[in-house]
Amino acid sequence: MNQNKVALITGGTRGIGKAIAHRFAREGYDLVLNFLRSRKNAEETKAELETEHGIRVHLVKCNVGDIENIKELFAEIQGVYGRLDVFINNAASGVLRPLMEIEESHWDWTQNINTKAYFFAAKEAAAIMEGTGGGSIVALSSLGSTRALPNYVTVGVSKAALEAVTRYLAVELAQKNISVNTVSGGAVDTDALKHFPNREEMLAQGADNPAGRIVQPEDLANTVYFLCTPEASMIRGQTIVVDGGLSLLCR
Numbered sequence: 001m002n003q004n005k006v007a008l009i010t011g012g013t014r015g016i017g018k019a020i021a022h023r024f025a026r027e028g029y030d031l032v033l034n035f036l037r038s039r040k041n042a043e044e045t046k047a048e049l050e051t052e053h054g055i056r057v058h059l060v061k062c063n064v065g066d067i068e069n070i071k072e073l074f075a076e077i078q079g080v081y082g083r084l085d086v087f088i089n090n091a092a093s094g095v096l097r098p099l100m101e102i103e104e105s106h107w108d109w110t111q112n113i114n115t116k117a118y119f120f121a122a123k124e125a126a127a128i129m130e131g132t133g134g135g136s137i138v139a140l141s142s143l144g145s146t147r148a149l150p151n152y153v154t155v156g157v158s159k160a161a162l163e164a165v166t167r168y169l170a171v172e173l174a175q176k177n178i179s180v181n182t183v184s185g186g187a188v189d190t191d192a193l194k195h196f197p198n199r200e201e202m203l204a205q206g207a208d209n210p211a212g213r214i215v216q217p218e219d220l221a222n223t224v225y226f227l228c229t230p231e232a233s234m235i236r237g238q239t240i241v242v243d244g245g246l247s248l249l250c251r
Helices: 015-026 039-053 067-080 104-130 153-176 191-195 199-207 217-226
Strands: 006-009 030-035 057-061 086-089 135-142 178-185 239-242
Touching: 006 015, 006 067, 015 030, 015 039, 015 086, 015 217, 030 039, 030 067, 039 057, 057 067, 067 104, 086 104, 104 135, 104 153, 104 178, 135 153, 135 217, 153 178, 178 217, 217 239
Parallel strands: 006 030, 006 086, 030 057, 086 135, 135 178, 178 239
Antiparallel strands: none
């Protein structure tokens, strides 16, 4: 069985997830990365990580919106590595439209991917972690969980629910030596942001913070990694905001 620590990063083949993958790989973790559509991109990310860091990357095609797919993902992790030390819930999706244009299918899709998948994946992760002495779970959120952003109602509500799920997981999984937290980021210029109709405005506002620059994927990756270290063992059920101080301003 595998001797290196193992981290699963959903949506880890691009954007913020890829930055998180590099951060853990740099510390010697073997990785599991899921993808849904582009195997070519996933294979390129796998080769990049393995070449640069000398670790092992296992790719799994998985739709995290499907509970059976989630179960299959964790069964494969158990079969390939025999352990799981870190689960980073990064994969996300959502319909970006004004409130009056939201339909039931839009609501269900967003909640399933962003909240339901996190809850059930965390259960599967905890079952494996418990057998190897514990571990860490970190979910990715956004400022829309506490602020009303344009076109963000379905995603914002799902992220607020995700942060609530984190609190419940943190309490109940503590007895299994599993820490659970959330990292919430300001606007980050990734491919995902290209789907926002007000992208340029969001980037401009995101950079206008006390720190004086926009948040980079590596800023989030560093915080995520820290929460999975022994030094952060007494941080439980928290949402750590990484936005350069933007959310402190009254606007």
